[in-house]
Structure formats: structure tokens, C-alpha cells
Amino acid sequence: MKEIQNLRVDYSGKILDIKKLDKNPINQFEVWFNELKTKDVIEPNAMILSTISKKNTINSRTVLLKNISDKGFVFYTNYESRKGEDINYCKNITAVFLWKKIERQVIIKGIANKISSKESKKYFDSRPRKSRIAAWASKQSRNLKNSDELIESFNFYNKKFKGKEIPLPGFWGGYLIEPSSIEFWQGRSSRMHDRILYEKKDNKWYVSKLYP
Numbered sequence: 001m002k003e004i005q006n007l008r009v010d011y012s013g014k015i016l017d018i019k020k021l022d023k024n025p026i027n028q029f030e031v032w033f034n035e036l037k038t039k040d041v042i043e044p045n046a047m048i049l050s051t052i053s054k055k056n057t058i059n060s061r062t063v064l065l066k067n068i069s070d071k072g073f074v075f076y077t078n079y080e081s082r083k084g085e086d087i088n089y090c091k092n093i094t095a096v097f098l099w100k101k102i103e104r105q106v107i108i109k110g111i112a113n114k115i116s117s118k119e120s121k122k123y124f125d126s127r128p129r130k131s132r133i134a135a136w137a138s139k140q141s142r143n144l145k146n147s148d149e150l151i152e153s154f155n156f157y158n159k160k161f162k163g164k165e166i167p168l169p170g171f172w173g174g175y176l177i178e179p180s181s182i183e184f185w186q187g188r189s190s191r192m193h194d195r196i197l198y199e200k201k202d203n204k205w206y207v208s209k210l211y212p
């Protein structure tokens with residue numbers, strides 16, 4: 001595929017002025033996230049989450065950001081999935097947001113901890129009924145013999161919870177990513193991209209610029 005080497009885009013973003021950014025990167029993330037609302041970006045809350053396995057290999061996959069607070073970033077999943085096992089082994093994670101359309105990338109590094117089941121339940125209850133049944137039906141990341149097995153499992157829980165409140169599965173819930181560093185990347189012309197890195201030391205945020 002020789003043509004791949006000729007694929008290139010010259011970015012056109014405006015200067016990312018370190019002086020104009022919020023002192024707190026979570027607030028700055030919210031500023032960028034809010035700007036996406038008018039940009040027609042599909043699933044701007046999708047992030048590539050990387051975790052470390054017991055074998056010291058790295059597993060990556062997409063998950064959806066579902067909440068931002070002054071503590072950090074929340075996503076939901078099956079705690080017994082491969083990512084759940086990884087986080088159980090090592091809390092260190094990296095999450096990458098790529099907003100290609102507006103030539104921006106954000107890289108969050110931090111630790112992931114389970115949120116309370118009360119908070120998870122609140123979100124779980126807000127999901128469509130079929131998504132809640134699917135959470136019960138999926139033994140996420142484990143071997144599936146064939147699609148029928150999954151359909152049977154879905155039908156089983158659909159019947160079991162018919163006309164009843166669907167409880168929060170004990171194996172399902174949210175993780176809070178508490179950031180230790182956040183990097184904001186803005187594409188600029190001629191590869192002169194701007195990179196601003198926030199790092200947390202002694203509970204304070206420090207900001208610096210990086211070569212592109």
C-alpha cells in the first residue's frame with residue numbers, strides 16, 4: 001500500500017496560548033469538550049483506554065466518557081472484563097481522545113478506581129432497558145461459543161426481569177480516572193503543532209510546553 005506514505009494533512013489550528021488556558025486541566029478539558037458541541041463530531045466522548053495486563057502487555061480499547069467532575073473522568077464497564085482484570089492488577093491507565101475534525105488530541109494519564117455502587121446504579125438506571133439487560137447477559141471479554149449463546153443469555157435475563165426493576169449487576173459499574181497528567185495537542189500548520197502538558201506534583205498542577 002504505497003499510497004499510505006503519501007497521505008498527509010496540513011493542520012490549520014490556531015495557536016494554543018499557554019497564558020489563556022485554565023490553570024486546572026480538568027476545567028480546560030471541559031472548555032474543549034464544550035467547544036465540540038457545535039462542531040458536529042460523532043461521539044466526542046469516545047476515548048481509547050489503555051491498561052496494563054498481568055503479563056505486562058498493554059491492552060487498548062474504546063470506551064465512552066460518561067461524567068466529568070473536579071475529581072476526574074468516569075466511564076462504565078464490566079468489572080470482570082479484561083480491562084477490569086487489568087485495572088485490578090494495575091491502576092495506571094492512559095486515555096486518548098482524538099477529535100480529528102478539529103485537529104485536537106488530549107492524553108490523560110492517571111489511576112482508575114471503582115466508583116461507589118450507588119453512583120453506578122444511578123447511571124445504570126438511566127440506561128435504556130435493553131442496555132441494562134445486555135449488561136447482565138454479557139460475560140464481557142470471555143469466550144463466546146456462538147452468537148446463539150449470547151442471544152439465549154439476553155432472552156434469559158429479559159424474561160427474568162420482565163415487569164421488574166432491573167438491579168445493578170455486582171460485576172458492572174464505573175471507574176473514576178484521577179488524572180496525574182493531561183496533555184492538550186492542537187494541530188498547526190507545517191507540523192508546528194502546539195502541545196501543552198499539565199502535570200500534578202504535590203497536589204498542584206504545573207504547566208509546560210513540549211516540542212511537537
Ligand SMILES: Cc1cc2nc3c(=O)[nH]c(=O)nc-3n(C[C@H](O)[C@H](O)[C@H](O)COP(=O)(O)O)c2cc1C
Nearest residue numbers: 046059061062063064076077078081082083084141
Ligand atoms: C465507540 C465505542 C464505544 C464503546 N464504549 C464502551 C464502554 O463505554 N464501555 C465498555 O465496557 N465497552 C465499550 N466499548 C467496547 C470496548 O471497546 C471493548 O470491546 C469492550 O469493553 C471489551 O474490552 P476488554 O476486553 O479490553 O475489557 C465501546 C466500543 C466502541 C467502538
